[in-house]
Amino acid sequence: MELHSVILTTGCSVGFFKLANSGMKRLPMPDAARRNAWKWRNIATSFVHSLITGIWAVLCFYLHPQMAEDLISTHSVFSHALVSVSIGYFIHDFSDMVLNQKISQSWELLFHHSVVISCFGLSALSRRYLGFAAVALLVELNSIFLHLRQMLRMAGGAKTTPYRVNSMVNLGTYVVFRISTLAWMTRWLVLNREHVPLLAYTLGSVGMAIMTAMNIVLFCRLLRSDFLQTGRDGRKEK
Numbered sequence: 001m002e003l004h005s006v007i008l009t010t011g012c013s014v015g016f017f018k019l020a021n022s023g024m025k026r027l028p029m030p031d032a033a034r035r036n037a038w039k040w041r042n043i044a045t046s047f048v049h050s051l052i053t054g055i056w057a058v059l060c061f062y063l064h065p066q067m068a069e070d071l072i073s074t075h076s077v078f079s080h081a082l083v084s085v086s087i088g089y090f091i092h093d094f095s096d097m098v099l100n101q102k103i104s105q106s107w108e109l110l111f112h113h114s115v116v117i118s119c120f121g122l123s124a125l126s127r128r129y130l131g132f133a134a135v136a137l138l139v140e141l142n143s144i145f146l147h148l149r150q151m152l153r154m155a156g157g158a159k160t161t162p163y164r165v166n167s168m169v170n171l172g173t174y175v176v177f178r179i180s181t182l183a184w185m186t187r188w189l190v191l192n193r194e195h196v197p198l199l200a201y202t203l204g205s206v207g208m209a210i211m212t213a214m215n216i217v218l219f220c221r222l223l224r225s226d227f228l229q230t231g232r233d234g235r236k237e238k
Contacts, residue, residue: 006084006124013088021045021096030155038100040154042093047147049089054140056082061134071131071188072195080124083133087120112214115207122203129200135185142177145170149226167226174219182212 024041033040060079061067067074094113097106119136123129149170152163186208193201 003125006080009081009084010088010091010124013085014092015088017045017049017089017092020048021092032156033151033154036154040151042096042100043147043150043154045096046093047144047151049086049093050140050143050147053082053086053089053137054144056085057134057137057140067131067134071135072128072192075127075130079130079134080127082137083120083124083130086133086137087117087124090117090120108214112210115210119203119207122200129204132185132188132204135181138181139178142170142173145173167222171222171226174222178215179219182208182215186212 021041021044024044025037027044029037029040056078060076060082063078064074064076067076067079090113094110094117097110103110120133123133145166148166149163152158152160152166157163189196189201189204189208196204
């Protein structure tokens with residue numbers, strides 16, 4: 001995939017997710033979510049991205065298994081397109097938050113998106129580390145349930161059975177596809193230090209450190225909110 005194709009694919013992705021976000025206005029919205037309609041549309045769009053790219057990442061390794069043996073130089077047009085499409089989403093989401101939310105409320109996600117766009121951008125433009133980027137996008141399999149959790153809370157369903165089931169699946173996939181994947185990626189980066197140029201290694205190391213810290217904090221928040229807090233509330237009721 002040449003440079004102009006990367007730019008075209010990324011641009012089309014930005015347009016697609018912008019249209020998806022606008023299309024959410026025409027879909028039914030829970031009454032409880034209407035007080036923050038922008039956030040509902042933003043999370044719903046993120047859910048669409050997670051669903052598409054999470055499944056897409058799995059298919060990349062299923063259709064091109066040799067990519068798993070060489071995460072640096074082996075890739076397919078399919079995996080290259082995946083990374084370009086994901087860059088487009090993060091660009092869209094970055095601009096959406098800047099335009100509609102206070103920086104003080106979104107700086108963590110804006111910083112996260114900046115790191116992802118930089119790392120994925122380097123990978124897409126150099127056509128290297130695309131396998132590594134595809135591994136990173138396996139995290140989106142957990143994001144499906146993470147975004148669904150937010151939507152259920154906004155819809156006022158935080159005490160329903162679907163929410164409790166989703167919370168358990170969310171925590172399980174969080175450990176498997178988010179924490180474990182990031183740990184594996186960090187280990188791979190350390191073991192392959194001599195094969196990775198200084199710039200890419202530095203960018204990857206900083207990115208992994210930031211993502212690991214953010215995900216540990218988020219895991220603690222999820223555990224406290226959905227399980228520990230529920231237990232305390234139950235004891236209070238008794």
